Amino acid sequence: MTRRDPAASARSDLRRVQRASLRVALWVGLSSTAILGVITAVTVTAIVVGSRPPPGPRPGRPGRWDDRVVGVADILPFVLFSALVGVIALSLIAWYVSRRMTLPLAESLRVQRAFVADASHELRTPLTTLTTRIQLAQHRAERGGDVQSVLADLRRDAAVLEGVLTDLLQAAEEAGRRDGDVRAVADVAAVTAAAGETLRPDADAAGVRIRMEVPAGLSAAAEPAALTRACVALLDNAVRHSPPGEEVRVSARRVGRRVEVRVADHGSGIQGLDPERVFDRFARAATTPPAEADPGGTDGRRRGFGLGLALVRDIAVRFHGSISVEHTSPTGTTFLLVLPVPSRVAGRAG
Structure with a gap:
């Protein structure tokens, strides 16, 4: 997994x-x-309007405006009132601006607290399972029993824990835009092919086929490694929710100044959750009937942790794109990833 340079991240935040x-x-x-x-302007206007000619004749200076006089008692209350209104207006503006500018910080702190709390919850289960397995292995070893099956379970549980940590690190890594994103260009065919090769072993183990329908020469304005990760997350989600013998189809095309990438499966659809909420962190839909669900991954498939689709959304937003559930039903689900066309390519087309 590519790691962000801490110094570059600090400079970007600064x-x-x-x-x-x-x-x-x-x-x-x-x-x-x-x-x-x-x-x-209002004060000057009030002074001019409220002024009056000086008392008595002034030979040689008839009707000069700068010879007019203003009563202090008449204008002072107005000046003080204007100053008070100005102070109140400035205070309100300062309050409004500071509130607007601190909203992202408050939202960031809220998300951080929720993320840490949810991550702690997600890590507690695999850690508890590991502790139980270790105790069981120790108990059997002390009595000369066979610990091979327990060791196999420990290995699988360690893989589950690694999956949680990997998703957490990837989600944190992709937060925020980076320098150079505006100039990023990705070959969509190469990216989807790399994602397909990454998921090929899992798909073969699950009995699921992956079919690519991506034309050559199609480019998207995104960083290749990040887009590969997004496609891997979409394919991983589709493979995990596809019954054996079914097919996951990846297609892409250019529509105007954007590129559309679709990942379609033939699972049971999104159930028990608003389709737009599947992109929230730690959101997991019931994609199989409860009697057939296997949340612990004992059927050999890796358990989902509700971070993959959130990662896809973060990457799409980072490159001024979007991700949505285009279609979902008991016969399958299609995710639509939309990204802009690189500016140099759009310029030639225009």
């Missing part, structure tokens, strides 16, 4: 914070300038 600070400064500065300008 630049985002600096841009947010600049936006706050611009908002406050421009708003303050506008409010002070309005207060000044």
Whole structure:
């Protein structure tokens, strides 16, 4: 798995914070300038309107506007009121801007807390299972019993735990855009072929065929490694939910300035969950009847942890695309991944 450079991540985060600070400064500065300008214009207008000619004759200076006088008692309340309104307006603007700018931070903290809590919940089950298996192996070893079956179970449980950790790390790794994403270009045929080869052993073990219908020369504006990971997650989901003997079909085509990638399976469809919620972290739909479900993975298939589709959504959003459930029914589900065409390719087509 490709790891992000911590220093590059820190620099990217620092630049985002600096841009947010600049936006706050611009908002406050421009708003303050506008409010002070309005207060000044209104005050000057009030002074001019409220002024009056000086008492007594002024020979040689008839009707000059700059000779008019203003009563302090008349204009002072208005000036103080305008200043008070300006202070209140500036305070409201500062509150609004700070609230808007801290919303992403508050959302990030909320997601982080939920993510840590859910991750702790997901890791507790495989760790508890490992502890139980180890105790059983120790108990049998002390009595000279056969521990081979327990060791095989331990190996499988360790693989389950590794799958959880891998999904967690991938989901954290793909958070946020990176420098160079705007110039990224991926060969869709090569990416889907690589994803298919990655899932080929799991598909063969499950008795599921993978069929590719992706034309050569089709490009998408995405980083190849990230798009490969998204396709692997979509294929993994489709293979896990396909009955033996069925087929998973991967197709792609260009529509205008976007590329559409579809992954279709012939499973039982999404049940017991809003289709749009399958992209939430740790969301798992009931894709098989309860009597046939095997949440522990004892049928030889790897258990899903509800992170793969969330990872696909993060990657799609990162490259200004989208992921959706195009179709789901008791006869199967089709996921639609949409990505923009690279700008240089779109320019030639235009």
